[in-house]
Amino acid sequence: MTERNRLEAGGRIDRSHPLEFRFDGRSLTGYRGDTLASALLANGVHLVGRSFKYHRPRGVLGIGAEEPNALVQVARGAQTEPNVRATQLMLYEGLEASSQNRWPSLAVDLGGLADLASSWMPAGFYYKTFMWPARLWPFYERAIRRMAGLGRAPAAADPDDYDHMHAHCDVLVVGAGAAGLAAALAAARCGARVILADDQSEAGGQLLGERYEIGGRSALAWVSGAMAELRAMSEVRVLQRTTITGHYDHGYLIGCQVFREPGQPDPVGVPRQRLWKIRARRTVIAAGSIERPLVFPDNDRPGIMLAFAARAYCNRYGVRSGSRVVVVTACDDAYRTALDLAAAGVGIAAVVDLRPSGSGHLPRQVRARGIEVLIGQRIVGVRGRARVEALRTQSSAGGAIREIACDLVAMSAGWIPSVHLFSQARGELQFDERLGVFVPLGRLENVVCVGAARGTASLRGALQDGFFAGQVAAQACGLAGREEAQDIATVEPEEAPLDWRGIFGAASLGGRQFVDFQNDVTVDDVRLAVREGYDAPEHLKRYTTAGMGVDQGRTGNINVLALLAEARAEAMTTIAPTTFRPPYQALSFGAIAGALVGPLHAPTRKTPMHDWHAGRGAVFENVGQWKRPRHYPSAGETLQAAVDRECLAVRRGVAIADVSTLGNIDVQGPDAEAFIDRIYCTRMSALGIGRCRYGLMLRQDGMIFDDGIAARLGEQHYLVSTTTAGAASVFAWMEEWLQTEWPDLRVYCTSVTEHYAQIALSGPRSLELLGPLVDIELDAMPFMSMREARVAGVPARVFRLSYTGGPGFEIAVPAGRAYELWTTLFGAGERFGIIAYGTEAMHVLRAERGFIMVGHETDGSVTPGDLGFEGRLAMDKPFIGKRSLRRADLLRLDRKRLVGLLTQAPDCVLPEGAQLLDEPIDSPQSAAPVAMIGHVTSSYFSAHCARSIALGLVRGGQARLGDTLYAWVDGRAIEVTVTAPRFLDAAGKYAYG
Amino acid sequence: MSGERTAIVERGSRTSIVVRGDARDVRFVRAMAAATGLEPPVAPGTTAHHLLDAVLWLGPDEWLVVSETQPGHALASRMQQALQGLHAAVIDVSDARVVYAVTGAHARDVLAKGCALDLHPRAFSLGQCASSLLAEVPVLIHQRSAEPCFELYVARSVGEYVRAWLRAAVREHLHASGGSSP
Amino acid sequence: MLLIPCPWCGPRDETEFTCGGEAHIVTPRAPEDLDDEAWGEFLYLRTNPKGRCAERWVHTHGCRRWFNVLRDTVTERILTVYEVGARPPQAGDD
Structure with a gap:
């Protein structure tokens, strides 16, 4: 055995599996089953970190999630994870951990100078000191931030896998201690679907650290029996190393399961962590309790730990945390530490009891072992900096100070029920005078706390609580199974009451008495804050930062509140504790993201022609979830050059585009005509069968919502097309109106977006290309019409329309045959010099013609009138948004309306979103604010027009035709001329739109 | 397990036809049964199936008829004919x-x-x-x-x-x- | 996350639904007869109560049906769901 503080035998570690690890570069050993904390203590390492504010040396305080001090950095190569609790980190071969918040080393930390200066660094120090002058705050903040903070964030991407798992159960039991196991057994025996989640590496909870008996045998034998029974039941799921960290509405809880520690190699392909999303019909919270520290001068010195932790390291890990121990207590329970350590051969210097008497069974047993018990004491301080050397105590009545030499102080002020998950779910808490802590007040609908989590002190009580709650929960889920009430014999001495009022040192004692170890908050800080008026728990917390560390004040909050009550000279019952909010324990970003990272980050939608586009070197852009080809650059070609080439092909020859992403909705039924007329502000009912029309859809407030083409397929049958982004929302919106406002209309709407793929053939030669491939007379098709046809043998709908302002067709075919048709069309078009064009060219082409684009020219505050569509509104029929168009504000003449904008320099392309001004201003320093009278909505270089073009919304609109305005771009004013919003075929020579 | x-x-992909109609109307149910051999299930989340054809409940007036044996257009037009004259919709969405x-x-x-x-x-x-x-x-x-x-x-x-x-x-x-x- | 009892599909996660805002806002029969103020009130003003609140929801990723939900905005408890067009139930506390 190489670890000097490891006991010869005992504990639940696997002595056949020794492990090597490093801490601050030192090579050390431990065993499988150790935590980093237990292994460090076994090696005699108490000093594990420096505190947050004063850089005081700190040691291990606790044994689990409550640990405020032993936060370490775990690293392997470039990977590193800060703030890992050594008390929860399971040791593995090759673990590399280091202490945090120290420079240059843990033993010699220059930041420790802050401790010497601490008398002038009280609560609110930063607020008070760095307030003035305000402009220097950024400087102060940089310097403060360099000094503060725990650990280093990783710089490289997280290489580990994570995932999520949904789970459902009748009864979720949180915690596999005595109460939790009893609850899980009772519910499972009734036939309930049970999830038992426990944050430790094995079941047993506090029993793992005690030497209790249940039913005449060791409590741990009972635990393994219970676990064997649970694991054998098919409807029970046991989640070990799973911390339930959030409790939300309607029985929804989040838990994080750890499969591997940071830096631990992955031999089996399981994720490092799994986030559980649990929906439970009933929840039994058996989360146990956390021991409460005592408050006395220099109570943070390494070697001072919680009394339970001291005996649990001994009982569970076979570690003696000291060789000469003083137990300091305000309750009987801590006497167990003296008994257990003495039984393990550890020297007990004394038990120092703050209460005026110590006469219960446990104190008697301790005295019977010949251990000195001092009663009615108060602790006046300790000796030792990097490790406690002696405890200084005196009678609370005063008198001589006695110094008891020791290297471990085990302290206890009783137990704090872990009510976090109960409180998160809006459970109310009440102060329990007897226990000196907050306990759940009654129960919530579907949620109950049992055992130590509700303040039940005895093991027998915890078991009874658990069995009863498990049974009730199963019955509430309608399970008829019956579980006999259990009364399990436990051996428990009667305990004398806790004296929680005596746990604070007097103000006169001097020295720093810590209440929040992690954030370095002292008794003086709390008292000062109250004096300065921060005497509500919420204010006090924020002013002193008590409870705001990564441990969330699990050990300290109750002492802060008790001090607050004392300082306010009020009863604890008047204090409302701050609300517990999720997460109980921090979640890693990896666990939150789960598997949805990298290529799985978000759903990606691809058209049937995607691979063709990719093969032709298309550059894709995201349009919602869709991947759309933005342009198809030839080798070395710039975006602009490619777009110019694609636009010119459309204007001069023929080009092909994939428009499959546009939404398509099939509308049919006897009232389809009436429905379609109400949906669009334009008239659609006048359409003949086989004809198409462009229309706008408005919201009830009169603003443009989406646009597109409607085609009449039959007497009672329409096809409505939408924008790519609007496909889902328009479909949902139609359904909403049908179901909620117009249930009398006999219409069915069905999305067919995914069934069809759509191909646009654009340009003057599109007719020539398509003509020979179809079985209909294309020449006979009027503009804005639709025919069913076969195109190269594929059944299709052929539309004669275009969004480019020139001649063209769109062909819709079942998606499964689209790739085949696309390549056929492209092949047939090669003799016409066909090329593919992308969304960027599409935008330029439509802007040349002055076609609006929803989301560019509209932004939710634009009406049809604003875009010059007044003439197409069918005001003699009802439609959605109609009444709003008459609102005075929408009729104002100075509304921003659509215009064209031309820069003086033809190659100057304005940035979209640029603000428009009436007057030029010379510099940003101009004195007066200037009125912004509009903005640029679309702006491109048009190869066809051989100059830049832009659309914009301008106050007064076309009344300002010919006016000169100024676009404010990068600190200078660019002159622009207002024109009609149309740059192509301004005379309307073509009948294409 | x-x-x-x-x-x-x-x-x-698989032959899939969306059908909309009123399952309380016996003529609709009969016509569906005639065209597909299956009655549209009315209980939410249930299906009716026969060999490799099935009708899946999508909503109270909406079903998906799927088939691993019949081409979409043939099945759709048979259903369309059977449902002629009723307020119902048949839309081939096989792709x-x-x-x-x-x-x-x-x-x-x-x-x-x-x-x-x-x-x-x-x-x-x-x-x-x-x-x-x-x-x-x-x-x-x-x-x-x-x-x-x-x-x-x-x-x-x-x-x-x-x-x-x-x-x-x-x-x-x-x-x-x-x-x-x- | 709420568990919303869709009248058709049964209880499902909130993520499958979309909230359509306050229920029982009656669209005026003759909007043209309303003055701007009355129309604006219909369009924009909502009660936003603390406590019991009738809302419209749609099961977007399920059966796509709209229905009404009576929800307590303080406790997040869903008291009942009922069909569109029905009057809000004058239920007691449960």
């Missing part, structure tokens, strides 16, 4: 979705990684179907067999994404039981 290996099987099957001992665990539905046999039985979300993607899940085998209908455009997601989700079970993924 059976010891069958866990696998993801790509089943491609709109692709189908994946998740089978084997850990099929439920694979789906639970991205789907909040309770697929436990007590909550979701053989032959049941449900529309929900899987990995943030709309999905129609149909339990085809007790093996178990779950068929997932997802939009064609997200097919590749769903396949990649399923592949990642099944990975841990491949180590354990030698299952397969596409």
Whole structure:
């Protein structure tokens, strides 16, 4: 055995599996089953970190999630994870951990100078000191931030896998201690679907650290029996190393399961962590309790730990945390530490009891072992900096100070029920005078706390609580199974009451008495804050930062509140504790993201022609979830050059585009005509069968919502097309109106977006290309019409329309045959010099013609009138948004309306979103604010027009035709001329739109 | 739970016809039965099936008729003819979705990684179907067999994404039981 | 996350649904007869109560049906769900 503080035998570690690890570069050993904390203590390492504010040396305080001090950095190569609790980190071969918040080393930390200066660094120090002058705050903040903070964030991407798992159960039991196991057994025996989640590496909870008996045998034998029974039941799921960290509405809880520690190699392909999303019909919270520290001068010195932790390291890990121990207590329970350590051969210097008497069974047993018990004491301080050397105590009545030499102080002020998950779910808490802590007040609908989590002190009580709650929960889920009430014999001495009022040192004692170890908050800080008026728990917390560390004040909050009550000279019952909010324990970003990272980050939608586009070197852009080809650059070609080439092909020859992403909705039924007329502000009912029309859809407030083409397929049958982004929302919106406002209309709407793929053939030669491939007379098709046809043998709908302002067709075919048709069309078009064009060219082409684009020219505050569509509104029929168009504000003449904008320099392309001004201003320093009278909505270089073009919304609109305005771009004013919003075929020579 | 290996099987697109109509109207039910051999199920989340054809409940007036034997246009036009004169709609959407099957001992665990539905046999039985979300993607899940085998209908455009997601989700079970993924 | 009892599909996670805002806002029969103020009130003003609140929800990723939900905005308890067009139930506390 190489670890000097490891006991010869005992504990639940696997002595056949020794492990090597490093801490601050030192090579050390431990065993499988150790935590980093237990292994460090076994090696005699108490000093594990420096505190947050004063850089005081700190040691291990606790044994689990409550640990405020032993936060370490775990690293392997470039990977590193800060703030890992050594008390929860399971040791593995090759673990590399280091202490945090120290420079240059843990033993010699220059930041420790802050401790010497601490008398002038009280609560609110930063607020008070760095307030003035305000402009220097950024400087102060940089310097403060360099000094503060725990650990280093990783710089490289997280290489580990994570995932999520949904789970459902009748009864979720949180915690596999005595109460939790009893609850899980009772519910499972009734036939309930049970999830038992426990944050430790094995079941047993506090029993793992005690030497209790249940039913005449060791409590741990009972635990393994219970676990064997649970694991054998098919409807029970046991989640070990799973911390339930959030409790939300309607029985929804989040838990994080750890499969591997940071830096631990992955031999089996399981994720490092799994986030559980649990929906439970009933929840039994058996989360146990956390021991409460005592408050006395220099109570943070390494070697001072919680009394339970001291005996649990001994009982569970076979570690003696000291060789000469003083137990300091305000309750009987801590006497167990003296008994257990003495039984393990550890020297007990004394038990120092703050209460005026110590006469219960446990104190008697301790005295019977010949251990000195001092009663009615108060602790006046300790000796030792990097490790406690002696405890200084005196009678609370005063008198001589006695110094008891020791290297471990085990302290206890009783137990704090872990009510976090109960409180998160809006459970109310009440102060329990007897226990000196907050306990759940009654129960919530579907949620109950049992055992130590509700303040039940005895093991027998915890078991009874658990069995009863498990049974009730199963019955509430309608399970008829019956579980006999259990009364399990436990051996428990009667305990004398806790004296929680005596746990604070007097103000006169001097020295720093810590209440929040992690954030370095002292008794003086709390008292000062109250004096300065921060005497509500919420204010006090924020002013002193008590409870705001990564441990969330699990050990300290109750002492802060008790001090607050004392300082306010009020009863604890008047204090409302701050609300517990999720997460109980921090979640890693990896666990939150789960598997949805990298290529799985978000759903990606691809058209049937995607691979063709990719093969032709298309550059894709995201349009919602869709991947759309933005342009198809030839080798070395710039975006602009490619777009110019694609636009010119459309204007001069023929080009092909994939428009499959546009939404398509099939509308049919006897009232389809009436429905379609109400949906669009334009008239659609006048359409003949086989004809198409462009229309706008408005919201009830009169603003443009989406646009597109409607085609009449039959007497009672329409096809409505939408924008790519609007496909889902328009479909949902139609359904909403049908179901909620117009249930009398006999219409069915069905999305067919995914069934069809759509191909646009654009340009003057599109007719020539398509003509020979179809079985209909294309020449006979009027503009804005639709025919069913076969195109190269594929059944299709052929539309004669275009969004480019020139001649063209769109062909819709079942998606499964689209790739085949696309390549056929492209092949047939090669003799016409066909090329593919992308969304960027599409935008330029439509802007040349002055076609609006929803989301560019509209932004939710634009009406049809604003875009010059007044003439197409069918005001003699009802439609959605109609009444709003008459609102005075929408009729104002100075509304921003659509215009064209031309820069003086033809190659100057304005940035979209640029603000428009009436007057030029010379510099940003101009004195007066200037009125912004509009903005640029679309702006491109048009190869066809051989100059830049832009659309914009301008106050007064076309009344300002010919006016000169100024676009404010990068600190200078660019002159622009207002024109009609149309740059192509301004005379309307073509009948294409 | 059976010891069958866990696998993801790509089943491609499948004849699928959306039918809208009023199941309280006996003429509608009869016409459906005449055209498909199956009556539209009225209980939410249930299906009717005969050999390789099935009718899946999508909503109180909406069903998906799927077939592994008949081409979409033929089935759709037969249904259209049968429903002539009724206020009903028949829309061929055979190309709109692709189908994946998740089978084997850990099929439920694979789906639970991205789907909040309770697929436990007590909550979701053989032959049941449900529309929900899987990995943030709309999905129609149909339990085809007790093996178990779950068929997932997802939009064609997200097919590749769903396949990649399923592949990642099944990975841990491949180590354990030698299952397969596409 | 709420568990919303869809009248058709049964209880499902909130993520499958979309909230459509306050229920029982009656669209005026003759909007043209309303003055701007009355129309604006219909369009924009909502009660936003603390406590019991009737809302419209749609099961977007399920059966796509709209329905009404009576929800307590303080406790997040869902008291009942009922069909569109029905009057809000004058239920007691449970």
